[in-house]
Amino acid sequence: MKINVGISIFMGVVIGIIVCYLFGKKTILKKYIQLLKIANLQAKKIVKNAEKIGEVIKRKKMIQAKKKYICIKLKHEKFIRIKEKKIISIEKKIKEKENFLSKKVETFFKKNHFLELKINDYENQYKILKRKRSELRNIYIKKINNLENLSHFSSEKAKKELVNIFKDKVKNQAQSYINDIINESQLTAKKKAKKILIQAIQKIGIEQVIENSVSIFNIDSEEVKGRIIGKEGRNIKALEKATGVEIIVDDTPESILLSCFNPIRREIARLSLHRLVIDGRIHPAKIEEIVEKTEKKIEKEILEIGKKNIVDLGIRNIHPELIKLIGKMKYRSSYGQNLLQHSREVARLSSILAAELGLNVKFAKRAGLLHDIGKIPEEISDIPHAILGMQWAKKYGEDIEVCNAIGSHHDEIEMSVLISPIVQISDSISGARPGIRKNSFESYSKRLKNLEDIAFSFYGVNKAFAIQAGRELRVLVESNKIDDTRAFQLSCDITKKIKNEMTYPGQIKVTVIRETRAIQIAR
Structure with missing residues (x-):
């Protein structure tokens, strides 16, 4: 019973839903149809409005196009009128020119007729003159013949x-x-x-410096002198060995003599002694260290001296190697005359003479300063110093005129430029003054240099120093190349070669030093 009631209720609900759906659908369809009719009406109205607006726009565009066409037409007509006016004016000018030219032609023909008449007149006169000239020439020839007949x-x-x-x-x-x-x-x-x-x-007002072979080192007290000498003279020996300079300690108070023909060695020894005295620690190891540092310092000073001198003389664009050679001139001498002072004087004299004669002052000054650079090398060369200097100047980019002046200042080559005789004259003026040069010092230094070169000619020689005015030759050999037996034989060979090749007063002592060092560092 309960089940039947439920089924009946369910069926009633379903039927109600279906009835409501069908009723609602009919109402929706009616509303939809009404809306479609309204939409169609509105669409027709919009289309009509759009057609009206399109016609209005079309008319406006047509009006604008017509206006533009009228403007362009007016401009074109105006342009055509202007061109027509120009053409008319040009035609008028052409007609005027034609009239003018026609008148010119008429006048020309009239004048030409007149000229033809004149030309005919001139031709007649020329014929008359020609005939008279031939008559006069015949008369002249007759007179000459008469004179020749009379004078034979x-x-x-x-x-x-x-x-x-x-x-x-x-x-x-x-x-x-x-x-x-x-x-x-x-x-x-x-x-x-x-x-x-x-x-x-x-x-020129340069003070000339006369070189000698001795330098004096001043000290404060005898105590310092004793420290320099060292125990049994070991400090002096170490300094002489390191520098190649003979150190003379005598009874002269507060001074020590440094003797060597090579000014660079003397300067190294002097500066090393000065630094050792200031430092206070004077012993062989310190001496070797100070000498090595001083040698490097001297190399820098040589470059600075060269730079300073070229700046003083106003010379530019010179090769660094030539600057070094100029600096080394300070420590070289020529017949006792300081080479740098001599070269500076020659440079200034050459520049003054070149200026007086209207020649190239810069080239003359450069050639004067560099004319003796061939004297700088310590080793003996078969090439004359003028030719050697010229070769170096060419190598380091100097001008041809400067090279010729250097090479020809002693007439080794032919002078091809005007500054060459100027440099030669300046060199003669600088070296020919009384008391400037001392030939004895030059020959003395050459003898000592030859003595050292003999030692270097043997195998295994590391250093060689001529000391005590050439009475002793001290030779340092390399211990790994020369043993004790060979060292004795080397001293004999050097002595024999000195006897055969050199002339010298008195005797020369040859000392060969062979030293072996074993060095280790504890870290």
Whole structure:
């Protein structure tokens, strides 16, 4: 019973839902149809409005296009009118020119007719003149023939005789005139040359330094002298061995003599002694250290000296190797005359003479400063110092004129430029003054240098020093190449070669030193 009631209720609900759905569907369809009708009406209205708006726009565009066309047409018509006016004006000008030219042509033909008449007149006159000229020439020839018949002498011979007479006369006059000019020019040239040289010498005021082979090292007390000597003279020996300079300690108070023909070695020894005295620690190991540092310092000083001198002389763009050679001149001498001072003086004299003669002052100054760089090397060379200096100048990019002046200042090569004789004259002026040069020092230094070169010619020699004014040759050998037996034999060989190749007063002591060192460092 309960089940039947439930089924009936369920069926009633379903039927109600279906009825409601069908009713709602009909109402929705009605509303949808109404909406479609409204939409169609609105669409038709919109289309009509759009067509109206389109027609309005179309009319406006047509009106604008017509206006634009009218404007363009007006402009074009205006342009055509302007062009027509120009064409008309050009046509008028052409017509005027045609009229003008036609008038010109008419006048030209009229004038031409007149000119033709004048030309005919001139031609007639020219014919008359030509006829008269031929008549005069015939008369002249007849007179010449009459004169030749009377004098029995042809006109050609007479011309030659006259020419020879005047030629000899003029030649003698010209020769005497030339001789007078030459004599006068020679006198004035000599006076002028002497005047230029005197003025150049007067402008140079360099103090000449005469080199010697001894330097004096001043000390404060005898106590310092004792420390320099060291126990049994070991400090002195170490310093002599390291520098190659003979150190003379005598009774002269508060001074020590440093003797060596090589100024660079003397300067190294002097500076090393100065630094050792200031430091206070004077022993062989310290001496070797100080000497090594001093040698490096001297190399830097040489470069600075070279730079300073080229700046002082106003010389630019010079190779660094040539600057080093200029710096080394300070420690070289030529016949006792300091080489750097001599070269500076030659440079200044050359520049003054070149300026007086209107030549290249810069090239003259460079050549004067570099003319003796061939004297710098310590080793003996078969090439003359002028040629060697010229080769170095070429190698380091100096001008051809400068190279020729360096190479020809002692006439080893031919002078090809005007500054070459100027450098030669300046060198002679600088070296020829009384008391400037001492030949004895030059020969002395050469003898000591030859002595050292003999030692270096043997195998295994590390260093060689000529000391005690050439009375002793101290030779340091490499211990790994020369043993004790060979060291003795080496001293004999060197002594024998000195006897055969050199002339010397007294005797020369040859000392060969062989030293073995074993060095270890505890860390």
